[in-house]
Structure formats: structure tokens, C-alpha cells
Amino acid sequence: xxxxxMLHGSKLLSHVGFPSSEVLGPDADEDAIQDLIARxxxxxxxxxxxxxxxxxxxxxxxxxxxxxxxxxxxxERLYFAEHRHGNASVxxxxxxxxxxxxxxxxxxxxxxxxxxxxxxTMTLTHRGGVxxxxxxxxxxxxxxxxxxxxxxxxxVANALSDIGAPREIVSPLVQHLPxxxxxxxxYGITTLELNPIRMRAGRDGRLIPVACDFxxxxxxxxxxxxxxxxxxxxxxxxxxxxxxEVNQLRTHQGQSDVFVINEAGTxxxxxxxGGANSLVTEVLGEAAIISSxxxxxxxxxxxxxxxxxxxxxxxxxxNVLFIIxxxxxxxxxxxxxxxxxxxxxxxxxxxxxxxxxxxxxRGGPNLVRGMGNLAETLESLGLPYRFFxxxxxxxxxxxxxxxxxxxxxxxxxxxxxxxxxxxAAA
Numbered sequence: 001x002x003x004x005x006m007l008h009g010s011k012l013l014s015h016v017g018f019p020s021s022e023v024l025g026p027d028a029d030e031d032a033i034q035d036l037i038a039r040x041x042x043x044x045x046x047x048x049x050x051x052x053x054x055x056x057x058x059x060x061x062x063x064x065x066x067x068x069x070x071x072x073x074x075x076e077r078l079y080f081a082e083h084r085h086g087n088a089s090v091x092x093x094x095x096x097x098x099x100x101x102x103x104x105x106x107x108x109x110x111x112x113x114x115x116x117x118x119x120x121t122m123t124l125t126h127r128g129g130v131x132x133x134x135x136x137x138x139x140x141x142x143x144x145x146x147x148x149x150x151x152x153x154x155x156v157a158n159a160l161s162d163i164g165a166p167r168e169i170v171s172p173l174v175q176h177l178p179x180x181x182x183x184x185x186x187y188g189i190t191t192l193e194l195n196p197i198r199m200r201a202g203r204d205g206r207l208i209p210v211a212c213d214f215x216x217x218x219x220x221x222x223x224x225x226x227x228x229x230x231x232x233x234x235x236x237x238x239x240x241x242x243x244x245e246v247n248q249l250r251t252h253q254g255q256s257d258v259f260v261i262n263e264a265g266t267x268x269x270x271x272x273x274g275g276a277n278s279l280v281t282e283v284l285g286e287a288a289i290i291s292s293x294x295x296x297x298x299x300x301x302x303x304x305x306x307x308x309x310x311x312x313x314x315x316x317x318x319n320v321l322f323i324i325x326x327x328x329x330x331x332x333x334x335x336x337x338x339x340x341x342x343x344x345x346x347x348x349x350x351x352x353x354x355x356x357x358x359x360x361x362r363g364g365p366n367l368v369r370g371m372g373n374l375a376e377t378l379e380s381l382g383l384p385y386r387f388f389x390x391x392x393x394x395x396x397x398x399x400x401x402x403x404x405x406x407x408x409x410x411x412x413x414x415x416x417x418x419x420x421x422x423x424a425a426a
Contacts, residue, residue: 002217003230007048007096009214012228015187016179020211021101021198026079026094033097034068042066042100045074047081047092061092064100071097101210103198105169108132109177110193111151111184117144120184122151124177126165128196139163151181169199172207188222191215242290242313246306258292265289267405268310268318270340272325272362276394280324283398287405289314297331303339311347319408321358322401327390328364337362337370341377348381355416356383357404361397363390382420 003009010020022040024032026048036043045063061081063074074095081092108128114121121144127135141159145151153174160170184192193215199207218225246258267287271277272295281291294306315321323340325331337360348354358378360371371387378385386404388397404412417423 004213004215005046005048005096006098006212006214008230009211009216012183012187012216013211013214015228016183018176018179018183018211019208020214022099024097026096028097030068030072033071036097036099037066037068037071040099043071044098044100045071045078046096046098047078047083048094048096049083049090049092098212101198101200101212103200103210105166105199105207106196107169107173107199107209108193108195109180109197110191110195111180112191112193114142114144119144120147120151120181121145122155122159122177124156124159125163126160126169132195147185150185151178153178169207169209172199172209173197176209186224187228188219188225189216190219191217242309245309258290261288261291262286263289264317265314266317266319266409267322267401268314268320269322269324269401270294270307270310272328272331272336276325279394280322280398283395284322284402287402289318294336295325295328295331297328298336298339300335300339303336304343307340307343308347311343312351315347315354315356316351318354318356319413320401320405321356322398323358323360323362324394324397324401325362325364326394328362331364332366333362333364333370334366334373335370337374341374345377345381353381353420353422355408355413355420355422357408357412357416358383358385359388359397359401359404360385361388361392361394384416 006021006023007025010023013020022036024036028036033043043065045065047061061078061083063070063078065071065074078092078095083090083092105126106129108123108125108130110123110132111120112123113119121142123132123140123142125132125135125140127139132140141163143155143159145155156177157170157174160173165173180192180194183189194211194213195215196212197209198212200210202208242258242260261281265286265288267284268289269280269284269292271280271292273293277291277293281288290310294303298306321344323337360374362370367389371389375385375387386400388400408416
């Protein structure tokens with residue numbers, strides 16, 4: 001998930017007319033907060049984290065208040081709160097103030113691509129407000145549907161019937177939930193989750209679904225995302241200078257997705273392809289400096305710029321420059337390798353040589369020409385290297401890179417430093 005919370009979620013939901021709880025941002029003054037309390041009786045104060053970080057409620061990071069004094073105390077407690085969930089550690093920068101919605105029923109709803117069905121899939125339960133994993137299977141509906149025709153009302157109605165949902169919530173959900181597919185389809189969203197949707201009674205007594213929490217992920221290379229006008233910094237995985245620089249290079253051609261795993265790592269692994277990224281990140285573990293996906297056929301200029309940023313930030317500490325990816329269908333290997341090689345040559349000219357071992361595993365168009373071009377560059381710089389083609393298993397190549405890193409730590413770095421004419425390993 002790349003976006004969470006109602007601060008931006010309510011704006012996205014308004015594009016399709018889906019009701020959401022009233023929310024004030026971090027810049028709300030005391031009069032606005034007092035007015036929100038007066039109109040709703042109860043408000044929730046939630047820290048604003050970058051990305052879709054979960055389990056905030058269980059960590060005690062959601063406050064509630066019925067008066068201004070309590071609200072301001074919760075603001076002070078949560079404004080810069082720190083939260084760790086799994087291997088993600090984040091720090092808040094602000095809070096939101098969200099209206100409490102009285103309701104007897106809470107609903108969980110999500111749309112995502114499911115590999116079991118190879119189709120967009122709706123997940124729905126009338127036992128929302130809790131972790132979906134805690135519920136018995138018979139209370140959860142997971143229903144694939146055709147992307148071409150969209151999420152139809154009868155799909156929602158059948159799902160609610162199958163899980164035995166209360167009759168009074170069926171009609172409102174059938175009317176409103178199909179709108180969420182329009183949000184997903186028209187704005188480049190890959191995953192959407194609302195939990196909870198609270199069923200508030202309207203003036204006529206009919207229930208209205210109101211979204212009270214929001215999470216979603218985007219396909220950043222889908223131009224439809226730009227329709228939303230979201231600030232670019234929302235998509236940075238962190239606030240490091242490196243991630244911000246790479247994030248600014250996003251274009252319609254070529255991914256530039258990065259996340260710093262270990263600032264003190266020793267293997268710099270520019271990776272091409274999501275599948276390769278998952279394997280490389282898992283196997284390299286703490287040795288990996290970054291997790292990345294630079295696929296999507298990036299042009300020479302972009303690949304050179306991305307590589308230059310990686311080198312400027314992390315090459316000095318790197319033992320192994322590990323260029324890895326699967327067998328590409330459309331990425332021009334010559335263009336990507338030429339960009340990375342030229343950036344490396346220019347880095348050595350500007351900053352001086354550094355002891356480095358280069359391991360490459362790749363396949364795709366212009367592979368031989370690309371490897372030849374990169375080999376010439378590395379030989380001119382005096383760097384040792386080892387290339388693997390498309391007929392080599394990625395898992396074996398990753399294991400080889402780890403062995404080279406161990407050798408570098410055990411004296412190989414000093415040996416290469418000597419061959420480069422350096423007095424000591426940098």
C-alpha cells in the first residue's frame with residue numbers, strides 16, 4: 001500500500017461519490033477542531049504516516065476525544081509518533097481529526113488482483129473493523145469479476161447473501177460498493193481497501209455506508225494516476241535523499257521504484273523486474289542496500305541518471321555491484337547497460353576509483369551487445385566482473401553474488417584496491 005488514511009482517501013472517494021467520514025488535516029486550528037467535536041460528539045485523532053502502515057490501533061496510535069483539551073493532548077502524543085510493523089519502521093508527521101460515525105454494523109471491503117483467479121477480486125465481509133485474518137472463512141466472500149464489465153450490483157448482492165449479511169445493510173451496499181471499482185479502474189489503482197465502512201443511519205432511517213479508513217496502492221506507471229493530482233512525495237517509500245532523487249525521475253517509460261533496506265549494506269543491486277526483485281531482496285537479506293525495480297524498458301538517459309544517483313549515494317561502501325533481472329521481453333539490454341556503464345565511468349572520473357566487483361545476471365534483447373559494451377567499460381576501469389546469461393538460474397546468480405561479497409569482506413576488497421593503485425580499501 002502506498003497511501004493510507006482519510007486525509008487523501010476522502011478526496012479520492014469523492015471522485016466517485018462514495019460517502020466518507022469528515023476529516024481535518026494537520027493544519028486544522030482549534031476552532032475547527034472544536035466545531036468538529038460539537039457537530040459529531042466524538043472524534044478520532046490519527047497520526048499521518050507515509051505509506052500504508054498497518055496495526056496502528058493495536059499499537060495504541062489512535063486517540064479519541066470528546067472535548068478540545070483531550071484532542072490537543074492526543075495531538076501532542078501522536079504528531080511525531082513512531083511505529084514499527086514487521087520490518088517497516090516509520091515516523092508520523094502530523095495528525096488527522098476524523099469524525100466519529102455511530103453505527104451498529106461495520107463492513108470490510110477490498111478490491112485487488114488475485115493470482116488464484118487471474119482477475120480483479122472483491123473481498124467482502126459484514127464483520128469489518130478487525131483484521132480480516134481473524135474471521136472464519138464462511139464469513140468472508142472472495143469473488144472474482146470481469147474487469148471489462150466491472151463490479152456489478154448483483155455480484156455484491158450475491159456475495160452478501162452467501163455470507164448471511166443482515167438484510168438492512170444489503171441494499172445500501174449494493175448501491176454504493178460498485179462505485180469503488182470505478183475508482184480503481186479510472187485512476188490506476190491496483191489495490192483498494194476500506195476497513196471499516198460503518199453503516200450510519202440517515203435521517204429517513206435508511207443506512208448509509210461511510211468509509212472510515214482507506215488504503216490503496218497505485219501502478220505508478222499508469223498515466224491515469226496523474227488525474228488525481230496527488231503530491232509526488234506521497235509515493236516515496238521514505239524520506240531519504242536517495243529515494244527522493246530517484247522518485248523525481250519517474251516518467252511514463254521505465255520503472256524507478258526503490259526502497260532503502262540497509263543503509264550499511266554492502267551489495268548494491270539495481271534489479272529489473274518485480275519477480276527478480278522479490279527473490280533478490282529475500283536472498284540477499286541485510287547485505288542488500290536497496291530494493292529496486294528499474295524495468296519497463298527505461299531509455300538510456302533515464303537509466304544513466306538513476307545509476308548515477310545509486311553510485312553517488314552508495315558506491316563508496318559497496319563490495320558488489322549486482323545488476324540482476326530475468327529474461328526481458330522488451331527492455332533493451334544494450335541501452336540499460338550502456339547507461340549504467342557510462343554513469344560508472346563518469347563517477348570514477350569525478351570521485352575517484354573504488355574497490356568493486358561487478359556481477360551481472362540478465363537476459364533479453366541485445367544481450368550480447370549490452371554485455372560486450374559493459375565489459376569494455378569495466379575492463380577500462382580495472383574492475384573484475386562475472387556475467388551470467390539468461391540460461392543461468394537467478395537463485396544461483398544471487399548466491400554467487402553473496403559469495404563474492406564474503407570474499408570481498410575477507411580481503412578481496414583490499415586486493416582490488418591494490419590493483420587500482422589505492423593505498424587502502426575505501
